[in-house]
Amino acid sequence: MAILHQATLTPTKAELIAAWLPGQSWFDGDAPLVTPGGAYRFDDPAGEVGIESHIVHVGGRVVHVPLTYRGAELDGAEAFLVGTMEHSVLGTRWVYDAIGDPVYRAELVRVIAEADTQVDLFVETPDGPVRRDPNMQVRGSGGVVPDDAEIVVVREPLRDTAPSSGLTLTGTWAGASAPTVLAYLR
Template sequence: MAILHQATLTPTKTELIAAWLPGQPWFDGDAPLVTPVGAYRFDDPAGEVGIESHIVDVGGRTVHVPLTYRGAELDGADSFLVGTMEHSVLGARWVYDAVGDPVYRAELVRVVAEADTQVELVVQTPDGPVLRDPNMQVRGSGGTVPDDAEIVVVREPLRDQAPLSGLTLTGIWAGAPAPAVLAYIT
């Protein structure tokens, strides 16, 4: 279960994504207008790293952006740094493109192998915890992951070709024509 805080983020997640996208080799575009479409979370078993993947609309394109949030810099991951933000409850957060974060990669492999799904979202409010309904659903396919497996995150799930069978993470959100492959393991 992901514990969420009612907090102010500076800059916002959407602002960080919008500033970061144009510099990515897989994204061909200018400073985009980014509109959130959906998001899902995984849990770090150690409870230290926030793992949240975003589906955003960027000028009519659907883009998948997995992020991790850390309370300190991740050694050796400078090339994956999306930016830093100030969280009004947790303090400074270092935000990474999750493909470069070993905690995300391990959890993605586990979710795919175990045919698991995203975690429940619980918001801490002054009146106590409140369960938040998800705005999308994801599920791993299940299966044995080889030791030398390669993880591929599908950045444009409604456009890019991805295997529809095998070791996959698929997702569905409002406006999606059908479940789409978000990541696969080869």
């Protein structure tokens, strides 16, 4: 279960992604306008790291951007730092490309192996948590994962080639009604 705060973020998630995308080797072009298309969350078993993956629209392209949010810098992960943001409730958050975060990698493998889904979302209100309907659905395929499995995040899920079966995480969102591979293990 993810508890979402009614908070102000500076910069916004879309602004942070827009500034970061052009510097990525797998992304060609500019990202002057990033429009959110959907998001899903996983839980950190220790409750310390926020894990949220975004589907964003960028100039006619659909891009999958998994992020982690931390209350302190992640040692050795400078190459994966997307940036920092100010969260009006939690303070400064260090935002990472999740593929470089061991908490995300472990949770993604678990979700795929156990055929699990995203967590339920609850918004914190003065009257207590209120459930929020997700704008995206994801599911792991299930299966036995070798210890040396490589994680592949599909960055452009409607364009990139990805296996249609095997150890996968698939998702649906507005504009992609059929399950689309978002990550897989090889």
